[in-house]
Amino acid sequence: MKCAEIQNGKFIIKEEENITLGVNKGAIVKVLGCGLCGSDIVKYRQNLVPNGTVLGHEIVGEIIEINSDTDFQYKDKIVSSHHIPCFNCKYCQSGNYSMCSHFKETNLVPGGFSERVYISEEHLKNVAYKVPENIPNEVISFYEPLGCCIRAIKRTQLEKNSNVLVVGLGSIGLLMGQALVNYGMSVFGCDLIEERIELAESLGIIGFNSSDINKAKDFILSNTDNLGVDAVFMTSGADKAIDVAFALVRNGGKINVFSSTPQNEGYKNNAIYYRELTVLGSYSPSPEDLKDSFNMITSGKIIVSNLVTDYPLDNIQDAVNDTIANKIMKAYIKISE
Secondary structure, three states, X not given: OEEEEEEOOEEEEEEOOOOXXXXXXXXXXXXXXXXXXXXXXXXXHOOOOOOOOOOOOEEEEEXXXXXXXXXXXXXXXXXEOOOOOOOOXXXXXXXXXXXXXXXXXXXXXOOOOEOXXXXXXXXXXXXXXXXXXXXXXXXXXOHHHHHHHHHHHHHHOOOOOOXXXXXXXXXXXXXXXXXXXXXXXXXXXXXXXXXXXXXXXXXXXXXXXXXXXXXHHHHHHHOOOOOOXXXXXXXXXXXXXXXXXXXXXXXEEEEEEOOOOXXXXXXXXXXXXXXXXXXXXXXXXXXXXXXXXXXXXXXXXXXXXXXXXXXXXXXXXXXXXXXHOOOOOEEEEEOOO
């Protein structure tokens, strides 16, 4: 089977032996396509994974071999996430599913940028869904990233009709903004790229350019009774986005940290203290969040078709380069027909 492996800082297409189910419970899935996640880009750029690693987890595929006690069958088209919590540890009992050691250890084998993957019985029981025929592969591939957004919204615990700001209008920012709209929030979104701002406005988000922080602050204050937004969702990986969040959040508001930043610098202690701000992180979804994501996408409440650019597996390095250069919003790697 063909797969894209990391080798010395590049994606290399290699032929590997086909994986089979053997005596294992679960399924072998022919991968139809896999979204390129921002976390894949971070791992690639920062050399966080060893040579031979196959990245990719936003898969859509077809079951070609199965041994399962679930209702899934041969030839079913499915979508699945890659991690499963144990549900029993201190983290799971506290609702911090993505901190569970079992969650971190479970994955697709070998990874989504491969013609075939093994999905365990746990995956099938907890984080996999059969895809309706009317839903395009590229659309349902947003199932896991949207689940991450839903998780962040739930953790932030907002009242309906809250004024919220999404900083960064890439594909994740636009997903987050749409999800917030669906949860009944008044949503602002800012970016430095006008085309992204226009796209956000077409999706029900009040967009503005944040390149001039003073103008941005005046805009937000004039639209929030001179208070600032109730919450900020940090979907930008830029260090300067932190300054935007502090400038535009109201006293007593919340900042949800939803991305890593290159310099890994924190939020100012005294500003948090004197302004009674809440700064929290949100990392990865629980099975319940993924269920909500699946329902939101399949019911047509989320529009993603205009966010995706297709690339064949052989051109995955081009997809990575174009993503880094901001030439595209989101890459979808087509692997099998």
